[in-house]
Amino acid sequence: MMSKRQKRMAAVAALVVGLALTAVFGFTAFRKNMMYFYTPTDILDHQVADDARLRLGGLVMVGSVKRGDGLQVDFTLSDCEKSLPVRYDGILPDLFKEGQGIVATGTMQNGVFVADEVLAKHDENYMPPELAKSLKTADGKHSCAPFKSATGVSPAPRSQAVSSSSAPRSALRAREGTVGRADGDVKGGVIVGRDAVVPS
Amino acid sequence: MNWTWFHRLASPPSFFRFAERFAPWFGGLGLLLLLVAWYGGLVLAPADYQQKDAFRIIYVHVPAAAVSLSLYIAMAVCGAITLIWRMKLAECVLVAIAPVGASFTALALLTGMLWGKPMWGAYWVWDARLTAELVLLFLYLGVVGLNGAFDDPRTAARACGLLAIVGAVNVPIVHYSVVWWNSLHQGSTILKFGKPNISASMAWPLYAGLLGTYLWCGYAVLRRAQNELLLRERGTRWVREMGTELAGTADVC
Numbered sequence: 001m002m003s004k005r006q007k008r009m010a011a012v013a014a015l016v017v018g019l020a021l022t023a024v025f026g027f028t029a030f031r032k033n034m035m036y037f038y039t040p041t042d043i044l045d046h047q048v049a050d051d052a053r054l055r056l057g058g059l060v061m062v063g064s065v066k067r068g069d070g071l072q073v074d075f076t077l078s079d080c081e082k083s084l085p086v087r088y089d090g091i092l093p094d095l096f097k098e099g100q101g102i103v104a105t106g107t108m109q110n111g112v113f114v115a116d117e118v119l120a121k122h123d124e125n126y127m128p129p130e131l132a133k134s135l136k137t138a139d140g141k142h143s144c145a146p147f148k149s150a151t152g153v154s155p156a157p158r159s160q161a162v163s164s165s166s167a168p169r170s171a172l173r174a175r176e177g178t179v180g181r182a183d184g185d186v187k188g189g190v191i192v193g194r195d196a197v198v199p200s
Numbered sequence: 201m202n203w204t205w206f207h208r209l210a211s212p213p214s215f216f217r218f219a220e221r222f223a224p225w226f227g228g229l230g231l232l233l234l235l236v237a238w239y240g241g242l243v244l245a246p247a248d249y250q251q252k253d254a255f256r257i258i259y260v261h262v263p264a265a266a267v268s269l270s271l272y273i274a275m276a277v278c279g280a281i282t283l284i285w286r287m288k289l290a291e292c293v294l295v296a297i298a299p300v301g302a303s304f305t306a307l308a309l310l311t312g313m314l315w316g317k318p319m320w321g322a323y324w325v326w327d328a329r330l331t332a333e334l335v336l337l338f339l340y341l342g343v344v345g346l347n348g349a350f351d352d353p354r355t356a357a358r359a360c361g362l363l364a365i366v367g368a369v370n371v372p373i374v375h376y377s378v379v380w381w382n383s384l385h386q387g388s389t390i391l392k393f394g395k396p397n398i399s400a401s402m403a404w405p406l407y408a409g410l411l412g413t414y415l416w417c418g419y420a421v422l423r424r425a426q427n428e429l430l431l432r433e434r435g436t437r438w439v440r441e442m443g444t445e446l447a448g449t450a451d452v453c
């Protein structure tokens with residue numbers, strides 16, 4: 001026979017366990033809908049209606065930025081596996097540059113992503129400029145790990161890759177003296193992807 | 201195991217004396233560390249290679265966001281103790297935490313917006329991290345509001361405890377949102393397992409700021425809990441005895 005206190009303890013425990021399970025099942029089922037943006041891989045692997053407004057995230061490929069008339073700019077956005085041409089006519093954020101992560105909002109039109117808003121997605125590495133320069137990492141030292149496919153690959157190995165590939169830590173790895181970049185960095189006009197080399 | 205220290209601390213008069221003794225230390229040390237952290241972060245630390253001086257918002261933003269989550273966990277634990285053991289002290293601490301947590305959540309959201317505009321290009325986006333942190337603010341405000349909606353403070357505390365526990369499911373969602381889903385917000389720099397992604401010259405003011413903010417929160421919660429205790433126990437003998445004791449000294453009134 002449980003005492004009153006034990007009953008209350010069991011009720012609170014059941015509440016916590018039930019809520020946790022609900023959250024896990026709910027968010028697993030709606031994982032796709034929780035994504036703030038899709039990656040080029042997501043869009044190329046699926047049919048996207050011409051008038052569907054969506055957000056596209058990835059790294060601006062080095063050597064791909066071409067300025068047109070006025071504020072128009074064309075560039076290629078990549079997630080280290082696939083890439084998409086993007087066109088934008090407007091003011092770019094200060095952090096926009098080749099190799100930088102960005103999130104663009106717009107529509108797919110004849111294979112080109114026409115954006116009406118471009119936001120910069122900076123990484124979580126902080127270091128003084130001298131250190132960044134000495135590492136020769138000031139340009140393109142960004143990793144593809146934050147750009148997760150919403151639809152393509154099953155979530156489990158992906159999230160593994162995100163935490164264990166240490167791609168976000170590439171800058172620190174370089175600081176420790178071990179030469180070489182982690183998988184999925186953009187540099188020198190080519191993207192060394194997880195399993196593919198994409199020339200710009 | 202000997203639990204007398206716990207029961208002694210949980211009794212209102214001894215908690216009150218404990219808080220009276222340690223709160224000034226929490227407040228003083230916290231303020232000192234915060235001043236050191238701000239000087240270190242705003243003056244001594246070098247500018248970031250990518251974000252230049254704008255990255256310095258991190259010295260307010262990250263500590264505020266960290267305590268907003270930690271305080272919620274503490275509030276939910278108080279909620280569980282309130283519901284299971286009906287401990288008066290836990291009720292007071294629960295009610296004391298809510299406005300402090302709400303303030304730091306609001307601070308984290310505001311500093312985040314001020315950081316987002318110059319760096320991302322937008323004050324606000326509805327990505328998983330920002331949305332979950334906003335939900336956290338509403339949960340805190342919900343506890344504050346619920347507490348005010350009951351006449352009986354003990355009934356109010358039990359309702360608040362239930363809400364605090366239910367809302368606790370949001371805490372891991374805020375923290376892991378940047379790992380589980382695509383977001384505009386970047387991943388964690390220091391509050392994660394593994395090596396921090398920040399140079400030592402920029403990291404130490406951040407650690408000082410974190411510790412200082414935690415201590416300051418400790419101070420605020422202790423003082424508020426004392427206040428709450430006095431209010432609830434105002435008719436009891438220990439409060440009246442303390443009152444006459446204080447009335448004997450000249451500096452009261």
